[in-house]
Amino acid sequence: MEIEISSCKHLMYVHEIQQEMYDSAQRRGTGIAKRSLEYLSKKISEGNAVVATQNGKWAGFCYIETWSHGQFVANSGLIVSPEFRNGGVATLIKKKVFKLSREKYPDAKIFGLTTGLAVMKINSELGYKPVIYSELTQDEDFWNGCKSCVNYEILMKKERKNCLCTAMLFVPEIHTTKAAEKVQPKNEYNEEKSRLSI
Ligand SMILES: CC(C)(COP(=O)(O)OP(=O)(O)OC[C@H]1O[C@@H](n2cnc3c(N)ncnc32)[C@H](O)[C@@H]1OP(=O)(O)O)[C@@H](O)C(=O)NCCC(=O)NCCS
Secondary structure, eight states: OEEEEOOGGGGGGHHHHHHHHHHHHHHHTOOOOOOOHHHHHHHHHTTOEEEEEETTEEEEEEEEEEETTTTEEEEEEEEEOGGGTTSSHHHHHHHHHHHHHHHHOTTSEEEEEEOOHHHHHHHHHHTOEEEOGGGSOOOHHHHHGGGGSTTHHHHHHTTTSOOSSEEEEEOOHHHHHHHHHHHOOOOHHHHHHHHHTO
């Protein structure tokens, strides 16, 4: 199995990827933000995706999206060809696309919305934590992507605070360190020491 950062050589798989994304969503009874061939092709040719193949056969795919001017990154559109499922392909793809996201956007928070147990498991292993939706990007363009989901009405009724998807977030150290500094209790002993010039 080859798990590679995408390039123009993978454009030959774009129709199959789009079709499988659509068919899987139909089977699951969920809606997804329909990605055009142009959109997916751009992701592939610009190296913003990961493609899995075996002996020249397409096996899986996932791509990177950025929101809130690069403050947030999502690894979206994860799909494994039915004949390659349950063999760890999604795990390998997610690891690779996560690493690529960290290299390209080291300061960004990485998030995902999912109803799938497989994705929840993989995300947890990568260090994502479940969060409420207010912790995610508030970029309108991201939330507009939910419009094609069958549960969009629920999301709107809940004022975009929650819905059927579990939100998961990976926060890079730069953010956790800053947050920790903010709540750091004052070290009165050290202050006392410096006042007394010990
Ligand atoms: C979800 C999907 C990507 C998983 O791909 P996969 O290659 O079969 O996943 P993996 O083999 O890497 O499995 C990862 C983990 O999830 C578990 N898993 C896989 N499919 C599962 C399922 N349908 N239900 C529950 N757990 C599942 C595996 O057992 C494994 O767990 P483990 O690490 O404890 O052994 C694939 O089934 C798919 O493309 N589905 C349709 C599209 C989709 O749902 N995409 C996700 C959108 S958020």
